[in-house]
Amino acid sequence: MLNPDLKLNSKLFDADVEQKPIRDGYGDGLLIAGAENPNVVVLTADVAESTRVEAFAKKFPERFFECGVAEQGMATIAAGLGISGKIPFISSYATFSPGRNWEQIRTTIAYNDSNVKIAGHHAGISVGPDGATHQATEDIAMMRALPNMKVFVPCDAIEAKKATLAAAKIWGPVYLRFAREKTPIITTEETPFVPGKAIVLWESKRPQVLIIACGIMVYQSLRAAAELEKEKVGVMVLNVHTIKPLDEKAILEYAERAGAAVTVEEHQIAGGLGGAVAELLAARLPLPMEFVGMQDTFGESGTPAALIEKYGMGVGAVKDAVRCAKKRKS
Amino acid sequence: MEPLHEKKLQYLESLANRIRETIVEMLLHAGSGHSAGPLGMADIFTALYFHVLNHNPKAPDWAKRDRLVLSNGHICPVQYVTMAYAGYFPLEELKTLRKLNSRLQGHPHRKSLPGVETTSGPLGSGLGQVVGMALAARLDNAKHHIYCIASDAEHQEGNHWEAVMCAGKYRLSNLTLIVDRNNIQISGYTEDVMPLEPLREKYEAFRWHVLEIDGHNMTEFVDAVAEAKAIYEKPTVIIAHTIPGKGVSFMEQKYEWHGRAPNRDEAKKALSELRTLGRRIQSEHE
Numbered sequence: 001m002l003n004p005d006l007k008l009n010s011k012l013f014d015a016d017v018e019q020k021p022i023r024d025g026y027g028d029g030l031l032i033a034g035a036e037n038p039n040v041v042v043l044t045a046d047v048a049e050s051t052r053v054e055a056f057a058k059k060f061p062e063r064f065f066e067c068g069v070a071e072q073g074m075a076t077i078a079a080g081l082g083i084s085g086k087i088p089f090i091s092s093y094a095t096f097s098p099g100r101n102w103e104q105i106r107t108t109i110a111y112n113d114s115n116v117k118i119a120g121h122h123a124g125i126s127v128g129p130d131g132a133t134h135q136a137t138e139d140i141a142m143m144r145a146l147p148n149m150k151v152f153v154p155c156d157a158i159e160a161k162k163a164t165l166a167a168a169k170i171w172g173p174v175y176l177r178f179a180r181e182k183t184p185i186i187t188t189e190e191t192p193f194v195p196g197k198a199i200v201l202w203e204s205k206r207p208q209v210l211i212i213a214c215g216i217m218v219y220q221s222l223r224a225a226a227e228l229e230k231e232k233v234g235v236m237v238l239n240v241h242t243i244k245p246l247d248e249k250a251i252l253e254y255a256e257r258a259g260a261a262v263t264v265e266e267h268q269i270a271g272g273l274g275g276a277v278a279e280l281l282a283a284r285l286p287l288p289m290e291f292v293g294m295q296d297t298f299g300e301s302g303t304p305a306a307l308i309e310k311y312g313m314g315v316g317a318v319k320d321a322v323r324c325a326k327k328r329k330s
Numbered sequence: 331m332e333p334l335h336e337k338k339l340q341y342l343e344s345l346a347n348r349i350r351e352t353i354v355e356m357l358l359h360a361g362s363g364h365s366a367g368p369l370g371m372a373d374i375f376t377a378l379y380f381h382v383l384n385h386n387p388k389a390p391d392w393a394k395r396d397r398l399v400l401s402n403g404h405i406c407p408v409q410y411v412t413m414a415y416a417g418y419f420p421l422e423e424l425k426t427l428r429k430l431n432s433r434l435q436g437h438p439h440r441k442s443l444p445g446v447e448t449t450s451g452p453l454g455s456g457l458g459q460v461v462g463m464a465l466a467a468r469l470d471n472a473k474h475h476i477y478c479i480a481s482d483a484e485h486q487e488g489n490h491w492e493a494v495m496c497a498g499k500y501r502l503s504n505l506t507l508i509v510d511r512n513n514i515q516i517s518g519y520t521e522d523v524m525p526l527e528p529l530r531e532k533y534e535a536f537r538w539h540v541l542e543i544d545g546h547n548m549t550e551f552v553d554a555v556a557e558a559k560a561i562y563e564k565p566t567v568i569i570a571h572t573i574p575g576k577g578v579s580f581m582e583q584k585y586e587w588h589g590r591a592p593n594r595d596e597a598k599k600a601l602s603e604l605r606t607l608g609r610r611i612q613s614e615h616e
Contacts, residue, residue, distance in 0.1 A: 041469070065465065065500075073492025076455045080462020083440065083448060086469070088462075104455055104489065112440050112449040 001229075002222075003200055007190040013226060019182040022216070023121050025157035026178055027052030029164025030089060034060050040168055041081055043067055044091040045074045050180075051091035051121045071097040075104040075116075082114030087168055094120030094136030094177065102142055109173050110146040117167045118143070122180045124266030125294065125311055126216060126304040135299040141271025143175040144244050151244040152195065153177045153265075153273070155218035156186045159241055162193035170195060179216045179266070181304045186219060186239075198247035200254065202226075204234030208329070209322045210258035211237045212251065214273050217264040217292070217313060224318035235322060246276050252285055260288040260325040264318055266308075269293040288328035290321040331382060331559070334552045338381065340615035342548055345415065346376040347608045350577050352411045352424065354600045357591035360427040363436070366574035366587040367481065368408035370512045370545070374570060375412040377548045378477065382555050387417035390444040396474050397447050397463055401456020401490075402481035402510070403437040404589070409446075410434050418445045454487025456480055457507060461493050464502040464565075475559060476505045483515035486524045491536075497565040498537035506558040507538075507567040510545065512574040514585035533567045545570030577604050 002008050011017050034040045034056055041063045042056050048066065057064035067074040071092055078088035090097060098105050098118055109116045120143075123136045143151050152167065152174060154160040160178060167174040192199065201218065202211075202225045213221040221237045228235055236254055240247065255261050261281065263274035274291040281289060292313055299307060308314050334342075349372045357363045378398060379385070385395045400409050407427065414421045419433070426432035433443045437451030448459050460478040467474060484490055497505060511529070513520050520526055533540045539561045543550040551570065558566035574588070575581025578600040592600055 041465075062469065067492070067496060068499075070492035070495070072455075072489040073458050073461075073496055076458025076489060076493065077462040077465070077496060079455075080448070080459035080464075081466050082462070083459070084463045084466030084470075086462075086466050103452055104458075107449055107452050108455050108459055 001204070002202055006192065006199060006201065007188050008201060009185050009188055012184065012186060012222065017184045019184050020157040021180060021182050022154060022157050022160045023052050023178040023180060025154065025160025026119055026164050026176065027055055029161040030056045031059060033165055033168035034063065037087065037168060039085060040087045040089070041065065042089050042091065043074050043078055045069055045071050045097065047092055051119065053091050071101040072104050075101040076108050078116045079108035079112055079114040082109065082116040083112060087115055087117070089117045089119055091119045092121065093134060094123040094139040095134055098139055098142050098175065099136060106146055110148045113148055113172060115171060115173070117174045117176060119176045119178060121178045123177045124179050124215065125299040125307045126179050126181050126266060128181065128304045128307060129301050131301040132298040137266070137268050137294045137299065139177060140243060140265070140267050140273065141275065144271065144276060148173055149244065150174045150195070150242070151177070152242055153214040154241050155215060155239055156183055158185060158187045158189060158191070159193060163241065166193065166195045177215065183216050184219050186222065193241070196242045196245045196247055198238050198240045198242070198250040200236055201239050202235065202237035204229055204236065206234045207236040207258045208233060208260065209235045209325050210254045210261045211235050211264060211318065211322065212240055212261060212273065212277055213237060213264040214240050214243060215266055217266050220313065220315050221264050221318055223315045224322065227315065228319055228322060233322060233326065240273060243273055243276055246280060248280055251277060251280060255281060255285055255287060260329050262290045262292060262318070262321045262325050264292040264313070266313060267293055269295060288325050290325045292317055292321050331552070331556060334381065334549050339548060342376050342380055343611050344608065345380065346372045347577065347604060347611055349376055349408065349411050349415060351601055351604045353407050354592060354597050354604065356407055356411060356424045356427055358594065358597040359425050360591060362428060363407055363591045364404045364589050365591060366514060366581055366584065367402065367405035367510065367512065369578060369581065370572040370574040370576045371405055371408050371479070371510055372576065373546045373548055374508060374551055375408050377551050379412045379416045381552060384474065387445065390418065394472070394474055397476040399447050399456050399460050399476070399478045400438060401450055401478055402453060402484055403450030406438045409438065413445055453481070453484035454489040457490055457493035457497070460505050461497050461502060464497070464505040465500065467504055478505065478507045480507060480509055482509060482511045482513065482526060483520050483523070485526055494533070494536050494538070501563050502565045503562050505565050506555065507565065509567060509569045510572055511569050512572045514574045514588055516585070516588045518585055529569060537564060539564045539566040540569065541566060542569045542571070545572035546576060577607050579603060
């Protein structure tokens with residue numbers, strides 16, 4: 001059942017559950033962060049509207065910088081602002097930032113330890129019709145590998161707002177990953193968000209498998225959990241909104257209780273959430289583990305829902321992975 | 331900034347020559363590193379640290395200091411040596427260049443050495459950071475000036491031009507770019523590898539004020555900086571024509587010396603030439 005302590009959205013499993021693009025939470029968070037701290041500045045590379053920074057630009061025009069379609073320039077300009085006492089948020093699509101400007105992020109933001117927040121929008125295959133060029137499915141891996149970098153992947157618009165506010169308060173480079181499409185609201189304003197602290201959203205009486213998810217796949221995982229419970233398969237769903245630093249304590253504790261784990265992410269299996277969890281479990285608690293995510297392939301054009309199904313990240317795929325992990329325990 | 335008087339000029343020219351000698355000694359000790367660029371930029375670095383910059387080597391974090399960003403980080407030997415002479419750290423520490431546990435990294439790192447404003451080495455990323463620093467200074471109503479040194483060959487990087495456009499757009503008159511126009515890069519002459527001319531017109535087209543000087547004439551350089559600081563509404567670029575390997579006959583104008591350090595015999599010969607040059611500078615001013 002849903003964790004009652006977290007004050008989650010009570011209409012979560014309703015057909016008319018409220019839906020909102022995760023990226024909207026970024027825009028909402030920036031407005032609050034900008035009002036709270038005059039050092040917050042926002043940069044974009046010609047995508048102010050789709051990265052939801054227009055409201056900030058309108059309210060704080062002197063703190064908004066349009067860099068043109070120039071993600072490398074944007075990253076280095078932000079690096080200079082960040083080492084001059086500002087808190088820059090750079091906003092573009094994840095395939096370009098951190099995709100195209102990864103080396104600039106590595107040298108001038110991460111190695112430089114500049115206080116820059118990188119917002120990668122349109123992440124994952126759910127970008128849909130734009131096709132594989134615009135579907136970032138490698139960004140978690142790229143950013144997780146950088147020393148000094150923190151990585152947040154919020155599961156809904158409310159969590160995205162909290163993650164944005166937290167990023168503004170944390171010293172140092174942070175990567176924020178946002179999906180484009182409308183996504184069901186899972187959490188509420190009252191749900192706790194502590195960077196680096198994973199939260200158990202669903203817990204069956206006798207959990208047999210631990211599902212570890214992030215981003216839009218948290219909702220898929222919760223739906224899988226509800227269906228599995230009816231099929232007498234108990235699971236836990238852990239929302240790992242912070243991939244780095246990883247909440248090792250929580251993952252080890254819950255994985256030990258369940259005895260098997262499935263990671264679920266809208267990202268390549270190599271190097272993402274699954275990779276991070278596997279590194280931990282292989283060293284500290286080897287147990288049967290399955291991975292749901294992109295299987296070393298690029299996406300294509302299509303509707304988000306159809307793409308999620310075709311590329312093996314739907315509710316059915318999560319359930320299959322859980323059954324497989326459970327079977328491997330015995 | 332005061333004009334450069336004859337006595338100060340003599341002092342700076344002699345000092346620049348000593349800095350060249352120390353660069354050669356340092357590179358010999360390190361066993362690797364870049365020779366031509368640092369020797370070519372010794373005059374400008376000397377003029378910056380000993381005449382132009384408003385800075386305090388004993389308080390490298392002083393908020394009101396002018397910022398100097400070295401974009402082409404591989405010429406850091408000249409920056410390290412000049413900083414040591416200016417009093418940022420003991421000259422003795424120059425022997426640690428490129429060695430384990432040193433603050434003098436092979437390419438400069440902001441977190442390693444106080445006084446180094448940013449991390450550089452990967453080319454084309456310095457000016458963007460300078461644009462960010464200039465925007466921050468404007469937001470803060472701060473009066474310090476921000477200088478960027480970039481190589482000519484790093485103009486082949488797209489990242490650099492993105493920053494050039496942005497500085498023009500935001501009319502960042504609180505930044506001055508100094509281009510080391512020495513015509514060489516690691517694999518050949520810049521105009522063979524990737525033609526850059528006409529450089530002046532490129533900057534003018536991007537709304538910059540452009541000055542061209544002899545990069546070994548400190549009076550010209552100081553005058554150019556004064557003009558750059560007086561220009562409002564536009565960023566200024568000073569295209570400084572320099573001789574790579576300046577002062578060492580067998581290194582001058584040779585791209586082969588872009589990325590290598592002298593061996594013992596070469597260093598001995600280089601130092602002998604530089605000492606002769608030093609005596610000539612002294613006598614010229616007498």
